[in-house]
Amino acid sequence: MNDGKATSAFDRTVALAGNPNAGKTTLFNALTGLNQKVANYPGVTVERKTGVWRAGEEKALVIDLPGLYSLDASSIDEAIARDVLTGERPDVPKPDVVIAVVDATNLERNLYLVTQLLEGPLPVVIALTMIDVFEKEQHELDVERLSALLGVSVIPVNSRKGRGITELADAARAAAQAGPRNVNKKEIEEGTNPVFARYSRISEIVQQTVRHNDRAAHRLSGKIDSILTHRFLGLAVLVAILLLMFQAIFSWAAVPMDLLDSGFGALSGAVRDQLPEGILTDLLVDGVIAGVGAILVFLPQIVLLFIFISLLEDTGYMARAAFLLDKLMSRVGLHGKAFLPLISSFACAIPGIMATRTIEDRRDRFATIMIAPFMSCSARLPVYTLMIAAFFSGQTVFGFLSLGAVIMLGMYGLGILVAIAAAFLLKRTLLKAPPPPFIMEMPSYRLPSLRTVFQNVLERAGLFVKRAGTVILAISIVLWALTYFPRTETTDLSAGPAIAEVEAESVQLQNSYAGMLGRTIEPVIQPLGFDWKIGVALIASFAAREVLVSTLSIIYNVGKEADAESETLVAAIRNAKRDDGSPVWTPLTAVTLMVFFVLAMQCMSTVAVVRRETNSWRWTLFMVGYMTALAYFAAFVTYQGGRMLGFG
Amino acid sequence: MMKLSEAGIGDHLRVVEVSGNGRVSKRLTEMGLVPGVAVLVIRAAPFGDPFQIRLRGYDLALRRSEAAGVIVDAEGGNEA
Numbered sequence: 001m002n003d004g005k006a007t008s009a010f011d012r013t014v015a016l017a018g019n020p021n022a023g024k025t026t027l028f029n030a031l032t033g034l035n036q037k038v039a040n041y042p043g044v045t046v047e048r049k050t051g052v053w054r055a056g057e058e059k060a061l062v063i064d065l066p067g068l069y070s071l072d073a074s075s076i077d078e079a080i081a082r083d084v085l086t087g088e089r090p091d092v093p094k095p096d097v098v099i100a101v102v103d104a105t106n107l108e109r110n111l112y113l114v115t116q117l118l119e120g121p122l123p124v125v126i127a128l129t130m131i132d133v134f135e136k137e138q139h140e141l142d143v144e145r146l147s148a149l150l151g152v153s154v155i156p157v158n159s160r161k162g163r164g165i166t167e168l169a170d171a172a173r174a175a176a177q178a179g180p181r182n183v184n185k186k187e188i189e190e191g192t193n194p195v196f197a198r199y200s201r202i203s204e205i206v207q208q209t210v211r212h213n214d215r216a217a218h219r220l221s222g223k224i225d226s227i228l229t230h231r232f233l234g235l236a237v238l239v240a241i242l243l244l245m246f247q248a249i250f251s252w253a254a255v256p257m258d259l260l261d262s263g264f265g266a267l268s269g270a271v272r273d274q275l276p277e278g279i280l281t282d283l284l285v286d287g288v289i290a291g292v293g294a295i296l297v298f299l300p301q302i303v304l305l306f307i308f309i310s311l312l313e314d315t316g317y318m319a320r321a322a323f324l325l326d327k328l329m330s331r332v333g334l335h336g337k338a339f340l341p342l343i344s345s346f347a348c349a350i351p352g353i354m355a356t357r358t359i360e361d362r363r364d365r366f367a368t369i370m371i372a373p374f375m376s377c378s379a380r381l382p383v384y385t386l387m388i389a390a391f392f393s394g395q396t397v398f399g400f401l402s403l404g405a406v407i408m409l410g411m412y413g414l415g416i417l418v419a420i421a422a423a424f425l426l427k428r429t430l431l432k433a434p435p436p437p438f439i440m441e442m443p444s445y446r447l448p449s450l451r452t453v454f455q456n457v458l459e460r461a462g463l464f465v466k467r468a469g470t471v472i473l474a475i476s477i478v479l480w481a482l483t484y485f486p487r488t489e490t491t492d493l494s495a496g497p498a499i500a501e502v503e504a505e506s507v508q509l510q511n512s513y514a515g516m517l518g519r520t521i522e523p524v525i526q527p528l529g530f531d532w533k534i535g536v537a538l539i540a541s542f543a544a545r546e547v548l549v550s551t552l553s554i555i556y557n558v559g560k561e562a563d564a565e566s567e568t569l570v571a572a573i574r575n576a577k578r579d580d581g582s583p584v585w586t587p588l589t590a591v592t593l594m595v596f597f598v599l600a601m602q603c604m605s606t607v608a609v610v611r612r613e614t615n616s617w618r619w620t621l622f623m624v625g626y627m628t629a630l631a632y633f634a635a636f637v638t639y640q641g642g643r644m645l646g647f648g
Numbered sequence: 649m650m651k652l653s654e655a656g657i658g659d660h661l662r663v664v665e666v667s668g669n670g671r672v673s674k675r676l677t678e679m680g681l682v683p684g685v686a687v688l689v690i691r692a693a694p695f696g697d698p699f700q701i702r703l704r705g706y707d708l709a710l711r712r713s714e715a716a717g718v719i720v721d722a723e724g725g726n727e728a
Binding site: 069070072074105106107108109112193195196199200212221222225226229230231232234235319323324326327328330336437438439440441442443444 | 679683
């Protein structure tokens with residue numbers, strides 16, 4: 001959209017500006033439908049949303065500006081919006097007209113941005129949202145008078161019902177054709193505070209156009225708030241919402257996840273049946289399908305999380321959660337808004353990291369991103385489960401607590417503690433900044449717009465799938481090649497065919513480049529109590545953590561179909577011997593491995609998302625580096641400390 | 649006269665002055681907290697901070713430290 005050719009396809013360019021929560025996204029969706037493009041403004045992590053608005057014969061390019069309270073460029077969002085409006089961004093065409101989205105139930109504060117827009121030369125049209133709610137609350141607004149006082153068209157719209165859209169198109173066309181307005185700079189006298197001056201003008205306008213029958217606006221929201229932000233009830237409701245979220249992610253998502261899993265299994269089988277044996281088939285089945293499949297299996301969980309996050313954002317609850325927990329979060333130097341992204345990361349860091357976009361300050365946002373992967377995500381569960389099944393099943397603490405449950409809780413706790421410590425340090429060193437201001441609107445509660453939620457989820461899930469199709473695909477192929485080459489001839493195996501196949505797989509892996517790598521890194525991981533076979537599994541699990549389980553299955557000769565609770569795999573792990581006959585695995589090794597998995601950055605999808613969200617390879621590599629170094633250090637301390645204390 | 653940060657829950661107040669010229673006072677005024685505006689203190693968060701106020705028909709949350717530069721007076725006889 002940066003060349004004349006692309007813009008000339010449109011009759012005009014329209015910028016959508018408005019306060020957060022004014023209904024701008026809903027209007028944008030209503031105008032453009034699915035004709036949307038989302039990208040980042042280059043160099044920064046502000047979303048650039050554009051869409052095509054077809055009104056009758058005409059086609060307009062719509063630029064959805066970030067939600068803004070002001071144009072004073074005190075944040076990146078505001079600076080970008082300002083640049084777009086003045087035509088200084090080379091990546092979007094200069095708008096011909098601005099549609100200012102104004103929430104009728106919050107007229108005074110919404111008009112502040114409008115007064116700023118009116119100080120510039122661009123033609124402005126006002127789309128007045130929530131007028132139905134406003135009138136239901138027994139208030140009256142003289143729309144014609146408002147339009148006359150501001151000197152621009154004011155069009156009441158209802159985006160969900162599609163009302164007012166045609167009128168809005170007509171008004172935008174008329175305003176664009178009338179061309180730039182004459183700016184009367186004298187409106188604001190010199191020497192006075194411009195903010196005060198704008199608000200005093202707004203007060204005059206509102207006094208002449210609005211009749212409140214009851215000044216206690218948002219009465220329903222107030223009642224809901226008296227529960228949801230109540231000192232005790234509010235926290236109880238928050239916990240209940242989180243429980244529901246995790247219930248959905250960990251139990252309801254299991255059904256579609258199993259379906260996907262068996263779907264990819266069936267696809268592998270079908271491809272193997274249809275194609276002749278050979279490298280290409282192996283690449284397709286074991287590299288592409290297995291690799292991408294292992295990541296896409298998490299899609300149901302990720303989509304569910306996105307749905308929850310979108311619903312919480314769209315109803316206005318997100319602001320309440322931040323309000324409830326800001327005190328707690330600010331102790332480690334984070335914003336209250338960091339809470340939900342971090343909690344989401346217990347299911348998967350990807351939606352969590354994407355949800356940090358609501359945090360305005362860059363340093364706060366980065367600190368949150370940097371610690372999000374310490375939250376034990378669902379991909380670590382198979383690893384914990386396998387280790388606990390192998391060494392701690394059936395044991396109890398104090399006679400009634402399952403040792404496995406205690407260890408599991410310990411791993412989650414370790415991740416949280418390290419995250420807190422890391423945030424604390426980051427905010428005092430690399431991301432040093434005074435605590436960000438909290439000053440946050442508590443928007444009125446709204447019924448979520450299903451369309452907005454749907455488009456939100458579609459967009460975010462789409463990004464994830466795109467990653468799976470590109471970066472993850474490439475890394476899967478590399479990892480597959482590492483385990484596939486060089487080929488080991490296995491024709492001389494004399495045992496039965498089924499056993500032979502499993503054993504051949506194992507021999508192949510041991511002699512492959514991955515096997516060699518495992519042996520190469522053995523001196524490095526020996527102080528952690530790991531042998532080269534665990535090394536191979538560790539290397540493979542840098543693609544995705546749960547790959548550890550299938551790699552161990554292959555290397556221990558039990559076939560790659562074994563899962564974390566497979567008895568044969570558990571037995572193989574318990575019986576694995578070193579060359580001197582001592583067991584490879586002890587309970588201490590198992591705990592050390594779990595500690596490593598809590599802290600290490602072993603997820604290529606997360607790496608890809610962090611790269612996108614921070615727009616910086618340096619931060620991405622820093623994250624991979626410091627997490628892995630921390631994981632090694634903690635595992636080292638666990639193993640060596642454990643040995644000194646006489647364990648293992 | 650007192651600081652907004654010292655106000656109690658349920659207080660009806662009127663802003664007298666917003667001091668300071670940093671990021672915080674700029675943002676507060678942009679959000680409509682300018683001299684003359686009526687403010688109602690609604691509630692505080694579970695751990696005492698931040699707190700929620702109502703002005704210009706909408707609700708705003710802010711930390712006490714951020715409200716320290718806002719000087720308010722008890723609401724007189726004027727209509728809110």
